[in-house]
Amino acid sequence: MSGSSHAAAYLETGALPELPDRHFIAGEWTTPAAGGRMETFDAGFGRAFHSVAAGTAEDVDRAVMAAHAAQNGWGRTKASARGAALMRAATLLREEAARFAFVEALDSGKPLQEAEGDVAGAARAFEYYAGAADKIEGETFPIGDDYLGYSRPEPVGVTAHIIPWNYPLSTAARGLAPALAAGCTVVAKPAETTPLTMLMLADLLTRAGLPAGVVNVVTGTGPEAGAPLVGHPKVRHVTFTGSVPTGQGVMQAAARNVASVVLELGGKSPLIVLTDADLDAAADGVVGAIYENAGQICSAGSRLIVERPVHDALLERVLARVHALKMGHGLRRSTLGPLNSAPHRAGVAQRVDEAIARGLPPLTGGSATVDPETGEGWFFEATIFDDVPADDPLVTDEIFGPVLAVQIADGADDAAALANGTDYALVAGIYTADFGLAHRLARDIDAGQVFINEYFAGGIEVPFGGNRQSGFGREKGLAAVQNYLRIKSVAAKIG
Template sequence: MNGKLYIGGKFCEAADGATFDVVNPYNLKKIGEQAAATKADVVRAIDFAETGFASLKALTAHRRADLLRKLYAAMLANEKEIAETMTEEQGKPLKEAIGEVRYAASYVQWYAEEGIRVQGDILAPSSSKMRLHVLREPVGPVALITPWNFPLAMMVRKLAPAIAAGCSVIAKPAGQTPFTAVKFFQLIDQVGFPEGSCQLLTGSAELIGEVLLDDFRIRKLSFTGSTEVGKRLAQKSAATLKRVSMELGGHAPLIIFSDADIKKAVKGAVLSKYLNSGQACIASNRLYVHTAIKADFVAALTESVRGLKVGNGMENADIGPVIDQNAYQKIALHVDDACAKGGKVLTGGQGYRAIDGAGGYLYPATLLDDVDDQMLIVNEETFGPVLPILTFEDDDDVIRRANATPYGLAAYAYTESLTRATKVMESLEFGMIGINTPGLGAVQTPFGGVKMSGYGREGGKYGIEEYLQTKIVNIGL
């Protein structure tokens, strides 16, 4: 595949014809080339986003909803092709990729309906010769910067509410996974959004980001990625006072209380940790299990984890390759550090190269026991398929330990006590809490974190608010 930029309603090469290679993370073979935008391309995209914003804002909310409904139908009709592209460039199992396409499409469907429900207000005047109207209007052209781990869902979760609100967009996907975005923009092109409504830029993150953030015409940035990069982007955005949404790193605790349903907790632990090879910001990173049920719980969990197959995502694997060598080395570092400090591998624990040592980087589903709070894996986000097991006896103590992190994205707990569940959900310092479930991404819910995990929300009625601003109109009679 040879992917292009999408600017002003047309696919195009970069101004200087430059491209970069895209590789399959399982076999490390080149699967195509993608256009690498120049500064001139970025400026041209902003020019079109400016005019496209005027056109999109002029449409009625119902007309924008019609376009989003067509896009939703197109995504479902092409889900297999998009999913296969995603697996080829990202590595996740095909069944997960298909699920991601459907999940992303649900946001398009939701915001087709949410956009027509944006409401203003009429306020009681303080004079008989005054009328007060409150308008909700789109903020303007927005920049969307998204990661490689969920290359379609993270982009669509931002783009759908922006379009529904009337904002034009410039999307910048990760360099590892541009082809999924290209496939999605082919559907945008087919649907027939107004010229300049949606732009796709690929290439140097530094170059593209700098031009977008320096330009006053871009009125909002929505970013999903690491906390380190997010802080730099927020600082850069301050110069032009852009509105900013940040969905950043996480370090999720998973607490298994003594009264937990062990079967349910094991299933939840596997789903919350090993989906997408553990390469998820809401993945469980620290498992705390009460000493009273540790033996039974760990035995059941180990049996379940041992059944997970690692391999090629196109061949019914449960766990695909990690994205690259750097990711692999960080996983190995965390495991080696834990073992050197007394940790014990219950299953997995040794990564390897695919295809007779010449392919991508595979790491099997891994469980570590005898872990303590001083190990790297308890204090840093691993972003891989490794789950460390710690123990506790006191509820207040485990809540304190769970909160002992600068991150605050997601947390999970399993208990059959309503009283305990209430205390836990009110005490944990995280933006999203799963009680007896690993599910946190429902389309109608606000997705996002607190502390160093960012600010702003995506999903539900809350997500569209990120792309709206308030205007008061005072009419004198």
Template sequence: MEMFIDGSWRAGQSGARMEIFSPVTGAVVDTVPLGDAADADVAVASAARAMESWKRLPMAERVALQKKLAQAMRDNADAVGKVLNAELGRPLAACIGEISRSADLLDVYAEEGLRLQATMSLGQGAGEKTIVTRDPVGVVVAITPFNYPITLLMFKLGAALIAGCTVVAKPAEDTPLSTLMLAEIFHAAGLPAGVFNVVTGDGRGIGAALIEHPVPRKVAFTGGTAAGKAIAAAATGTLKRLTLELGGQSAAIVCADADLDKATTAIARHGFANTGQFCYRVNRVFVERPVYEDFLVRLTEKAGKLTLQPEGGSGDLGPLVNEKIFANSALQSDDARARGARILLGGARVTGPGYDGGFYFPPTIIADATQDMAVMTEETFGPVLGIAPVDSAAEALALANASRYGLAGFVFSGDLARGLTLAEGLEAGSVWLNDIHRSSHYVPFGGMKESGLGREKGRYGVESYLEYKTMYLSYEVPE
């Protein structure tokens, strides 16, 4: 594939290309341009031209078009899902589901656009009015990761388009194909040329060029904390607005009076979904001692039923996307084992026919984890859970908060008052009590501390792409 700029496919100006590999087989799936600063200039110029008319399009028309784009996603979910399956390795049904659920978010943002309002103060004197309105922030650079490339793009694109912004997206090096395909689908559905552009390349090349470019007024990024800090530092040169959804090392607290069946079902489901490759998964669990061993038995049994999908076969989980992501799971498992933890499940790469071509790591449960182990302090981004016993819920809360991250938290308690107290005490942007659902499209999503800046989804997401403008009006009052 080529880059998609100004409504058409465009080769990179340097001619350099990069290969996209299947995580399942290791074979080359396709190639895309390895873009550079020259390509960034072309894409940004296209977005800036398109914004002059896009921001003036009446909100009702933008809403109608966005709903049309959402339907186009649903109509093409199978085709885009197959491409996503090829580049990400996640089982096909889950890839198709990502496309459909992402379309729902476009609809939510469209609905929020209809609720945006200007206000007029009633405090002025005769012949004076003050109106507070909202303007689109400007051209937006959207930088997305590999793990949920379409969902996390829609977090940004859906809000930006409704706000009146145009977008230049740079997908992750591992998974650009589905985003490129979606850009063509959106253009065919009626999105004007230049409103949504997709460039390809690496972060240090075209990514840095986009962030440092003087024209874009906002960067929306989902990815690792180190990269987010570098983006924030680079964006200060032009005072770009930022939305950063960064790393997580989310903790679950399981009280002695919790429903252990519900807790272990939720944690097994959420901790290992997408082979652990998402930011707000359960990463570490603190369990009160009276139910610690029972919890471990139940969780190990449920996680042990999850299967890996080999090449040409079926299963619940795919491989990790590349060697770098795989290394986190392997290193954290080895570190815990060396420091005296019990590995109750998994803990080593799966090999053999159907598995040798990819980086397959099974669901892994590390018992008796301690705070000197990497699994309890650093993001894993893989299917590894660290479990530690605690003497009280207060101790669990203190340990959960003793982290530089603050993306999500989870509490299980049969006592509602205690559960709510713990949920309120967790230093995290989202907290679940007594079950773990998908994050809602209607409420804010984002992190505290080093897990990021700003919020996405719902009206909160749209507002982050708007600037307040105050207009002071004066007129002669008729006699």
């Protein structure tokens, strides 16, 4: 059945395919030790549609110990065999893409076509790191003819992965695939509001040939399941995507066990449009950068920095595109879906209401709303604030919703200064016809990744991560494999 067929059946009858509802530990579906349950919600209707296990420290310990028991076997599996298993996972994910996309859209709220893109990207991640598995090599050291010096890259051991709710499947894939390619075992804790595709992925990886215990999933809340996982003494590395305060707590917990950490945290990313830019292409980029997934993207282009001479012409184009967005349930292939939860929508609304109270009226939008077709769901209007002061919270604070703050620049140097004017440094976008200037700006802007003339350009091959309050470490690309390796050096006298 296609994703659209699943969607049509669900919207008409409420019918769902069989969905996982327990932990996945040591290759088996496992009942939670304390018997707890928690609901997962359809954000487009604002109602629960399924429930899953609510894990505790006991469940986490069972999962970590299963991963620990499987570590030696998987770490010493021939690299080409690990790669072959990941390649089979990519094939299976493409074969089952319709079901994964349907569940991802339903659980997260995002439009179905965006979820389909996420599934394709996840399959590509497993394919990419399948090819990397047998390219992990050591080095030799020139320490004299009477000595042999070499290095052995080894898996770090059990890895913990804390998966966010905005991109559950694709974020899981970009962390799990390099960890598995490097020979590490995995315990994943998906976000409590989006647990399903991570559970489905663990089952798929086992069917692709990964031995029992290599990939384990415990569902539950951050305090009850996430905290015991990142603080477990057998966990040797934590990959975390989420908020700055939670990331700081993760780093502190990992430090107690001297475990390594990759943190991908918040963003308030600038999209710069200079006077010579193609304004139609730039307007398309602006709208995609902030309204994809209803702005719930750490790397969203939530700040538009536009040179003064083209401000009015660009805003006219952006507004026309915003007014053409189709709000609605993600399974109806809308172009502006709901926010993921009622509390999150309330938080976005509070930030917008506070801005209005400060005397900043929105150019468009500004209100919580519902699906115009059903009168239900956790929606928020596509919102734009124009000519926002550089020190206003709309510019400095991450909102994580469909809210764009426009800043006006007087020249490229001013644009770069505005771009660097927050505590975040995740990504940046630049639209200009002057390629030399684009690369000078890319040099001068503090960001982990810079897009030129296409926001969200790149793919799994391009390292991704932030600086300053946006975190540290890099995911994606071959750089990600290094997160999951430790280097052992050997020096031997042979003469």
